Amino acid sequence: MPLDLNTPVKFIKRIGDRVAANLATRGVETVEDLLYHLPFRYEDRLHPKPLSQYNTGDMASLIGEVRGTVLLRTRSAPIFEMTVGITPPATNPGAPGPDSRTRVSTESSMEGLLKPPPTQILETVKCMWFHGTYLKDKFHPGQHIALYGKLEGSRSGNALNAPPGSTRFKMIQPTFEILPGPNATGEDAEFISLEMGRIVPIYESLGGTTPWGAKLTSRWLRRVLWTIFRELTENQDAANTPGAPGPDSRIRVSTASSVPETLPQALRQRLQLPSRMDALRDLHFPPAGTSMTELMSARTPAHRRLIFEEFFYLELGLELKRRKLRNRIGTTFTTDDNVRKALKQVLPFKPTTAQKRVLGEIVTDMRSTKPMRRLLQGDVGSGKTIVALQAALVAIENGYQAAMMAPTEILATQHYLAAKKLLADAISPHTNRPYRVTLLTGSLDERAKRDARARIFRGETDLAIGTHALVEEKVDFDNLGLVIVDEQHRFGVQQRFKLMRKPGPDGVAAEPDVLVMTATPIPRTLALTVYGDLDTSIIDELPPGRTPIVTRRIPQERSSEVWDFVRKQVAAGRQAYIVYPVIEGAKDDQPELDFAVTVDGEADRKTPSVAPSKQPSSSKRFTAKTGQKLRSATEMFDELSTGPLAGLKLGLLHGRMSSDDKEVTMARFKRNEINVLVSTTVIEVGVDVPNATLMVIEHAERFGLAQLHQLRGRVGRGKQKSYCVLVTGESISSEAENRLNAMVRTQNGFELAELDLEQRGPGEFFGTRQAGLPNFRIANLLRDLDILELAKSEASSFVETPDKTIPRPEIEAVWTRLKHQWQRRYGLVEA
Ligand code: ADP
Ligand code: MG
Numbered sequence: 135m136p137l138d139l140n141t142p143v144k145f146i147k148r149i150g151d152r153v154a155a156n157l158a159t160r161g162v163e164t165v166e167d168l169l170y171h172l173p174f175r176y177e178d179r180l181h182p183k184p185l186s187q188y189n190t191g192d193m194a195s196l197i198g199e200v201r202g203t204v205l206l207r208t209r210s211a212p213i214f215e216m217t218v219g220i221t222p223p224a225t226n227p228g229a230p231g232p233d234s235r236t237r238v239s240t241e242s243s244m245e246g247l248l249k250p251p252p253t254q255i256l257e258t259v260k261c262m263w264f265h266g267t268y269l270k271d272k273f274h275p276g277q278h279i280a281l282y283g284k285l286e287g288s289r290s291g292n293a294l295n296a297p298p299g300s301t302r303f304k305m306i307q308p309t310f311e312i313l314p315g316p317n318a319t320g321e322d323a324e325f326i327s328l329e330m331g332r333i334v335p336i337y338e339s340l341g342g343t344t345p346w347g348a349k350l351t352s353r354w355l356r357r358v359l360w361t362i363f364r365e366l367t368e369n370q371d372a373a374n375t376p377g378a379p380g381p382d383s384r385i386r387v388s389t390a391s392s393v394p395e396t397l398p399q400a401l402r403q404r405l406q407l408p409s410r411m412d413a414l415r416d417l418h419f420p421p422a423g424t425s426m427t428e429l430m431s432a433r434t435p436a437h438r439r440l441i442f443e444e445f446f447y448l449e450l451g452l453e454l455k456r457r458k459l460r461n462r463i464g465t466t467f468t469t470d471d472n473v474r475k476a477l478k479q480v481l482p483f484k485p486t487t488a489q490k491r492v493l494g495e496i497v498t499d500m501r502s503t504k505p506m507r508r509l510l511q512g513d514v515g516s517g518k519t520i521v522a523l524q525a526a527l528v529a530i531e532n533g534y535q536a537a538m539m540a541p542t543e544i545l546a547t548q549h550y551l552a553a554k555k556l557l558a559d560a561i562s563p564h565t566n567r568p569y570r571v572t573l574l575t576g577s578l579d580e581r582a583k584r585d586a587r588a589r590i591f592r593g594e595t596d597l598a599i600g601t602h603a604l605v606e607e608k609v610d611f612d613n614l615g616l617v618i619v620d621e622q623h624r625f626g627v628q629q630r631f632k633l634m635r636k637p638g639p640d641g642v643a644a645e646p647d648v649l650v651m652t653a654t655p656i657p658r659t660l661a662l663t664v665y666g667d668l669d670t671s672i673i674d675e676l677p678p679g680r681t682p683i684v685t686r687r688i689p690q691e692r693s694s695e696v697w698d699f700v701r702k703q704v705a706a707g708r709q710a711y712i713v714y715p716v717i718e719g720a721k722d723d724q725p726e727l728d729f730a731v732t733v734d735g736e737a738d739r740k741t742p743s744v745a746p747s748k749q750p751s752s753s754k755r756f757t758a759k760t761g762q763k764l765r766s767a768t769e770m771f772d773e774l775s776t777g778p779l780a781g782l783k784l785g786l787l788h789g790r791m792s793s794d795d796k797e798v799t800m801a802r803f804k805r806n807e808i809n810v811l812v813s814t815t816v817i818e819v820g821v822d823v824p825n826a827t828l829m830v831i832e833h834a835e836r837f838g839l840a841q842l843h844q845l846r847g848r849v850g851r852g853k854q855k856s857y858c859v860l861v862t863g864e865s866i867s868s869e870a871e872n873r874l875n876a877m878v879r880t881q882n883g884f885e886l887a888e889l890d891l892e893q894r895g896p897g898e899f900f901g902t903r904q905a906g907l908p909n910f911r912i913a914n915l916l917r918d919l920d921i922l923e924l925a926k927s928e929a930s931s932f933v934e935t936p937d938k939t940i941p942r943p944e945i946e947a948v949w950t951r952l953k954h955q956w957q958r959r960y961g962l963v964e965a
Contacts, residue, residue, distance in 0.1 A: 137365045138392040139166035147361050153350070156342035165362060169393075169414050170911045171355070173335030176429050179280060180332050180422055185220045185257050190287045190303070196220055197313070200277040201258060205270050214266025216273055217258050218281060260288055260304040278315060280334070283308025311353065321357070328356045333420040333429070359418050366392045366411070396443055396951060398944040400937050401928065407439040414440070437912070438921060444913040445925030446932075450948070451956045452666035453933050459667070464505030464645055465534065465615045469497060472563040473531045477524050480560050488512075488675035489521050495671045496525050496649060500616070506647035509665055512673030513883040514653045514847025515680070519822075521673070522618045523553060525649055530596045531564045534615025534646075537598045543575045543793050544800055544816060545620065550599045551801075552822070562596075574600035574609065577793035619650040653847065654840050655887040659915045662922055663908060683850040685858040685878050687834070696830055696859055697778035703828045704782055704809040708854060710828035712774070712812050713845055714767040715836050717788045764863075765832050771812040779810060787813040815841060817848060824852030834860035834877075835870040839890040842877050869893055892916060 137146070142164060144154035154163075162168055177195040188194045198218035206213045261281065263269055273279075288304035313329050314322040328334070337355045344350065393411040402409065408416065416436035420429055428434045432441070485493070492510060499506035512518045526536035538553075540546040550573040557569040572595040574586040583603075589595045593612030598604060656665060688696060700710050771786040785799045785808035796816070802808045804823055811817070811826075815837075829849045831837065837845070842860070850856035860874055876889050895916070915922070931937075936945060 136368075136392065137165055137362060139164060139169070139394070141165045143168060146358060148344070148354070148358055153342065153344060156350075157340055159342075160340050162340060165366075168359065168362065169418075171337065171340065172417050172912065173352075174338050175336045176420065176426065177280060177282060177334045177336060178426050179330050179334050185259070185303070188285055188303070190285055192285050194281070194283065194285045194303075194305075196259065196281045198259065198279055198281065200273045200275050200279055202275060203270075203273050205267060211264045212267050214263040214269045216261045216269075218261060218279060219258050257302065259285075261306075261308055261310075262304060263307050272312070276315075278313040278330075280311045280313055280329075281305060281308045282310070282336070325357050325360065328360055328419075329353065332422065333424055333426070335418055335420075356418075363415050363418070396948075397439075397446065398937070398940040398948065400939040400944075401932075402439075404937075405442070405924075405928070406435065407442060408435050410439070410443070412436070432912075432914070432917060440911075441913045441918050441921045442925055442928075444910050445918070445922045446929055447952055447955055448663065448908055449666065449922075449926040449929035450932065450952055452663075453929050454952075455667045457933065459507060460504045462505055462645065463503060465500075465529075465532075465647055466503050467497075467500040467528055467532045467534075467615070467647075469501060469528060473528055475563045476527045476531045476560070480523070480527065480556050481520070482556065483677070485520070486517065486673075486675045486677055488673045489517055492671040492673050493521050493524055495669075496521070497528060499669070500525065500528055500647055505645050506649065507668050508647075508649050509656075509661075509668040509670045510649060510651040510673070511655055511670060512651070512653065513655060513676070514844060515676060515851050516653075516673040517677050518620075518651045518653070518673060519549065519552065520556075522620065522649065522651060523556060526553075526597055526616060526618065529616035529647075530569065531562065532615065533564065534613050535590070535593065535596060535598065535611050536616040536618065537600075537604055537611065537614060538618040538620060539600060539602060539604050540620045541601070542816065543577060543601055544796055544821065546575050546599055546601045547573065547797055548800070548821060549620065553597060553599060557597075569597065570595045571597045571599065574598060574603055575793065576601055576603040614646045617646050617648045619648070653844065653883070655884040657884070657888050657891045659919045659922060660891070662926055663915065666926075679853050680850055681855050682881060683829075683846060683856045683858050685846065685860065685881075687860045687862060687874055687878060690832070690861055690863055693861065694778065696861060697774070699857070699859070700779060700810060700828060700830065701782065703857075707825075708827040709803065709806060709808070709823065709825050710810045710830060711817060711826060711845075711848055712770070712810060712830040713817070713832065714765055714770060714812070714814055715833045716764050716766045717790055717814055718766050718768045764836075767812050767814050770832070774810075774812065782809045783807065784809070785811045787811055787816060789814060789816045815845070817845070821848055822851060823848070825854075827852070827854045827856040829856075829858045830861060831859070832861045833863050834874060835862050835866045837873075839873045839876065839886050839893065842873065843883055843886050846877070846881075 142154065143149050143157055143162060144151050146165065146168075149157070157163070157168075162171060179195075179197055182195060182197045185194075185196065196218070198220040201217040201219045203214065203216045206215060259281070261283075283305040285303040285305060288302065311329065314326045318326060335352070335356060337352045339352075340350050340355070342350050344354065348354070393414070395410050397407065397410070401407075407413075413436040416424070416434065417440070420434070420436075424434060428437075492512075496506070496508060496510070499508055510518055510521065522538065526538065529536045538549060540549055550571065553571050557571065560569060561567065562569055570589075572586050572589050574583065574590070578586065586595075586598075587609055590598050591610050591612060598609075598611070603609075650668070661670060700712070703710055767786065767788050771784060775784050785803055787796060787799050787803075791799075799808065799811070800821070803811050803826075806825060827849050829846055831842065831845055834842065846858040849858060858877075860877060862874065866874070872889070872893070876886055880886065913921070932948070
């Protein structure tokens with residue numbers, strides 16, 4: 135049976151049932167899976183970089199000859215030492231290398247390499263392995279060897295047994311491969327061209343062993359893959375046989391061969407992308423002359439092709455989704471004088487240019503017959519809420535209901551109070567009566583919830599504000615026209631789809647418009663993928679009169695200066711937040727900081743720190759895992775009330791309080807009956823108290839960048855100068871150091887978001903595993919933005935104005951493939 139991509143790996147030579155079972159545990163079941171197990175690096179064994187071009191500290195890939203070995207029995211551990219003579223640069227660099235495409239045997243060109251070159255050896259490298267007894271019989275002088283590892287300076291001279299020479303470098307525990315010698319036999323001889331005289335692929339191990347107990351090494355994988363390619367090429371050649379029947383032999387090649395082509399040929403030609411088969415083969419066995427720099431940075435034509443393909447299908451799917459939406463029927467609002475009057479009478483201030491523009495974009499969507507799916511991005515404090523409320527008024531003045539959802543009860547309540555205040559004296563020009571606003575959150579008692587639901591259902595409310603209770607509990611609207619999702623990044627993408635889908639099942643005459651808002655600026659790369667199905671508006675301007683927030687770092691030992699500053703601000707009539715990563719002390723199993731210990735593994739590196747002298751040496755403090763004693767909101771509330779901040783009015787707020795208590799505390803803080811709010815990250819999003827001018831964040835090194843930025847956004851909301859103080863504990867990882875420095879350096883949310891993405895990766899960026907990111911096999915969102923943008927524009931023109939030179943069957947094949955892959959590979963939920 136000829137191999138094709140779907141052939142189970144057990145049918146491949148050298149694999150068989152047992153190895154196949156083992157590979158299956160690593161998700162490798164078919165030939166295709168194996169082909170997409172790509173090398174993670176390459177070694178240039180054709181033109182290895184000469185030792186003279188390396189510096190201490192470089193990672194080096196060297197080819198050399200074993201000169202001598204010795205096992206040193208030291209007191210602590212036996213050390214195996216080996217001296218390797220490094221082959222100097224080839225004297226005939228013009229010699230053609232083996233071409234992986236055509237030549238399997240390359241004996242003629244191997245000769246030069248296999249000839250013993252001892253007279254030319256210029257330099258030696260000393261290699262050392264601790265506990266290296268097992269290597270004792272592995273090496274013997276004269277063997278050829280490939281080494282990979284970090285070059286370290288060596289002052290001790292040559293290893294024992296080695297002939298004189300100069301040793302500038304040593305390598306500690308390098309990875310190595312013993313190369314086949316001139317007398318190699320059997321498989322070693324057959325595959326000699328895979329190990330030497332070429333750019334050699336190095337693979338991540340797939341674990342496990344062969345039936346005879348050998349490890350599934352890079353060498354093993356090379357041989358397996360080489361065999362696969364040889365067979366696939368033979369199949370392809372057969373499929374290519376001239377004279378094969380069929381109207382269009384060109385298509386036959388791309389669809390009927392054993393590695394089906396997935397991109398239309400005309401598209402590939404225009405973008406100069408190799409075929410899928412060539413791309414895969416070139417990544418496993420790069421032809422001579424491939425740029426090592428391009429290989430290592432994933433920018434060879436082969437890389438670009440496979441990355442493009444992944445992005446192209448993703449963007450194609452998103453494009454279709456957008457179009458499907460455009461063909462659905464949404465609610466069509468009008469903006470007449472009544473609407474304009476309504477908007478005017480509630481505006482408490484002059485909107486910024488950006489707010490006006492964005493409202494314009496939203497209203498344009500609302501007036502159209504298509505359902506709106508718009509993402510409103512705006513940095514913290516940019517004034518999204520009022521824009522959203524204006525959009526709600528447009529809906530209400532058109533006789534519809536609007537719903538607004540917030541991720542926390544505090545925020546929902548705040549929106550509710552803000553909306554009520556804003557609409558308090560307003561009369562709807564449309565109905566000639568006041569606006570009716572209803573709050574619905576999970577923690578209301580059953581009766582209140584029932585009441586709220588009834589008012590919503592009977593159309594006795596114009597604007598429903600709530601947490602996701604609005605979606606998760608059964609809430610039916612009378613006539614819902616607009617859904618607003620605030621701080622959407624906190625919801626996770628799955629939830630977002632749920633929110634968006636909830637109101638209007640397909641088939642209902644008109645579905646509501648949806649506006650999602652986020653204060654976490656979304657780096658472009660994610661906007662094009664996770665949010666690729668939404669139109670975007672950005673408020674890129676802060677309301678006037680804001681002064682930049684002064685941000686400072688200060689070590690915990692100097693807390694007293696911070697408390698003095700808090701007192702000063704309060705004396706000036708201002709208010710402050712003090713934020714802690716955890717709610718309580720030692721018994722706190724759920725710190726209110728979701729990635730405190732996962733941010734960058736820094737918890738593991740923490741060494742126990744001594745509590746600052748002012749702290750009571752209480753054993754109650756949180757010490758789990760980290761060894762570091764964390765100050766907690768509850769304990770510090772007690773301590774500050776009776777100590778450094780005695781006499782001020784302090785409040786405590788955290789997620790474990792009842793929602794009544796939370797609400798009361800928040801309301802008192804808003805009215806300035808509380809000067810200082812000691813809190814956890816429950817205040818992270820949305821909370822708006824313009825008189826608060828100081829944000830103190832303790833253990834700031836433990837917070838993620840997005841969180842720090844959100845927290846800082848709680849101040850600087852009024853005319854007064856505002857401050858953010860980052861109090862840091864003792865051991866700070868270099869990543870945390872970068873975060874803190876970035877916070878001090880900039881207030882630009884987009885800049886911080888990019889750094890956050892870089893540090894945490896796309897999967898963690900939203901602080902939620904269910905971010906809905908597609909699974910890419912090769913593409914990397916951090917690295918490949920340029921290809922992503924290309925793929926997006928190609929996808930959209932593929933749908934909009936298909937290239938006339940692409941034959942129909944090829945276009946059909948693209949759609950078939952998309953249908954087949956969309957759910958499985960990209961895992962994006964249909965909205
Ligand atoms: P966010 O975009 O973070 O949700 P908010 O909508 O909470 O920001 O607005 C932040 C603060 O700025 C609020 O106190 C709001 O009343 C005020 N604000 C919003 N727009 C303006 C404006 N155009 N002029 C003056 N103040 C404004
Ligand atoms: Mg907001």
